[in-house]
Amino acid sequence: MTVIQTPADWPTDWDPDSLVRRYDEVRAHTETLAAPLSPEDQTVQSMPDVSPTKWHRAHVTWFFETFLLADHEAGFAPFQDQYWFLFNSYYETLGPRFSRADRGLITRPGVHEVGDYRANVDDRVRDLLASLDGGTLDKLGPTIELGFHHEQQHQELLLMDIKHVLSRNPLQPVYAGAPPAPSTPDELGWVEVEGGLVEIGHDAVTQGPQGFCFDNELPRHRQWLEPYRLADRLVTNGEWLEFVADGGYRRHELWLSDGWARVNGEGWDSPLYWTERDGTWLEHTLHGTWPLDLGAPVCHVSFYEAEAFATWAGKRLPSEGEWEHAVETTVSTSSTGASVVEPVETPALHPRAAGPATGGLRQVHGECWEWTSSAYHPYPGFHAPAGAIGEYNGKFMSNQMVLRGGCALTSPGHARTTYRNFFPHSARWAVSGVRLADGGAPRLGGRR
Numbered sequence: 001m002t003v004i005q006t007p008a009d010w011p012t013d014w015d016p017d018s019l020v021r022r023y024d025e026v027r028a029h030t031e032t033l034a035a036p037l038s039p040e041d042q043t044v045q046s047m048p049d050v051s052p053t054k055w056h057r058a059h060v061t062w063f064f065e066t067f068l069l070a071d072h073e074a075g076f077a078p079f080q081d082q083y084w085f086l087f088n089s090y091y092e093t094l095g096p097r098f099s100r101a102d103r104g105l106i107t108r109p110g111v112h113e114v115g116d117y118r119a120n121v122d123d124r125v126r127d128l129l130a131s132l133d134g135g136t137l138d139k140l141g142p143t144i145e146l147g148f149h150h151e152q153q154h155q156e157l158l159l160m161d162i163k164h165v166l167s168r169n170p171l172q173p174v175y176a177g178a179p180p181a182p183s184t185p186d187e188l189g190w191v192e193v194e195g196g197l198v199e200i201g202h203d204a205v206t207q208g209p210q211g212f213c214f215d216n217e218l219p220r221h222r223q224w225l226e227p228y229r230l231a232d233r234l235v236t237n238g239e240w241l242e243f244v245a246d247g248g249y250r251r252h253e254l255w256l257s258d259g260w261a262r263v264n265g266e267g268w269d270s271p272l273y274w275t276e277r278d279g280t281w282l283e284h285t286l287h288g289t290w291p292l293d294l295g296a297p298v299c300h301v302s303f304y305e306a307e308a309f310a311t312w313a314g315k316r317l318p319s320e321g322e323w324e325h326a327v328e329t330t331v332s333t334s335s336t337g338a339s340v341v342e343p344v345e346t347p348a349l350h351p352r353a354a355g356p357a358t359g360g361l362r363q364v365h366g367e368c369w370e371w372t373s374s375a376y377h378p379y380p381g382f383h384a385p386a387g388a389i390g391e392y393n394g395k396f397m398s399n400q401m402v403l404r405g406g407c408a409l410t411s412p413g414h415a416r417t418t419y420r421n422f423f424p425h426s427a428r429w430a431v432s433g434v435r436l437a438d439g440g441a442p443r444l445g446g447r448r
């Protein structure tokens with residue numbers, strides 16, 4: 001059976017009723033997100049990094065079928081033999097799979113057959129959970145919990161991906177809702193942090209919903225931080241416009257070499273979803289295309305752009321240790337002294353302007369993932385679990401940068417302070433933004 005690395009104090013009192021209830025909630029949320037989309041919407045793949053909505057709905061189902069039912073359902077047989085080939089994402093241990101870049105070619109099964117697949121696996125998972133004895137349930141708890149959080153990750157990906165799909169449609173369709181009224185830019189403040197010998201990484205006793213974390217958040221460990229300060233809010237669209245107007249995308253001295261190659265090779269002159277029309281800047285959102293809100297956080301910028309902006313501003317990006325320690329010590333604390341995640345009840349679908357200053361960090365969860373200066377590497381003592389599930393995170397620990405926080409597309413209850421998101425340096429289709437840092441760690445490239 002699959003064994004998942006878990007924190008030492010992981011809860012072991014798994015209750016079948018609550019697991020089924022949470023299973024149903026997570027699965028229903030995926031269907032709610034897909035509901036506004038037609039079968040045609042759900043089938044398109046607009047670039048190799050994007051997966052069709054239909055594929056996400058099937059893949060998260062395949063995950064429960066593969067990692068839960070296959071080993072533990074009496075008389076298991078797959079719903080469809082070919083689905084194991086179509087809906088395996090990247091697990092080499094499980095055999096060959098269909099090309100990621102060609103997922104848009106999977107016109108069959110259709111959305112209704114994917115719905116049948118989901119319903120079938122849902123029934124079987126509920127039956128399985130109801131039939132397990134306490135000991136088996138305790139052993140399977142971490143796998144089931146991982147399945148919940150995996151599906152939540154794909155809920156965010158589903159929204160990220162459909163945003164890109166709809167952006168390529170000249171009719172500029174709306175996914176849902178309407179944008180909030182334009183906001184007034186709020187003054188940027190700074191939060192001073194003493195640093196010193198601090199701890200980062202997940203602590204199951206005091207952090208996170210149900211004590212869950214991904215393996216890449218472990219183990220909690222010590223890190224030395226020089227005194228530093230962080231901006232108390234995210235960089236706004238208005239500030240990014242100043243960067244554009246000051247030649248930010250035309251001045252090589254602001255860019256790391258690889259970033260400058262991207263600027264020139266891909267013709268970047270603004271964030272991914274901005275367009276200028278008759279002197280007015282517009283932004284594509286899930287609410288449609290609207291005039292840029294100058295007070296809202298800039299989003300859909302790459303690591304290279306974030307880093308160039310910080311250099312232009314005479315600042316730098318925070319390291320992930322600085323970010324985590326600052327949130328733990330300045331946002332809110334529990335009675336044990338550990339950080340408390342701000343609950344995100346409903347994804348906002350687009351980052352919102354900062355509220356009034358608090359003296360601590362604002363916009364930490366629920367607006368934009370924040371690029372850090374930290375490469376996505378294992379923590380000291382990290383080890384991936386055995387078997388296919390060990391491919392979940394560890395094998396991606398090269399050529400990517402860590403992002404922290406959470407975003408307006410992140411599912412309720414999914415974000416936490418120790419969460420390590422990661423994307424390649426040039427990725428722009430995630431809801432990625434910028435928080436500036438100063439003092440402390442050195443600036444990349446040793447520039448001003």
Ligand SMILES: [Fe+2]
Pocket residue numbers: 059089150154
């Ligand atoms: Fe996945």
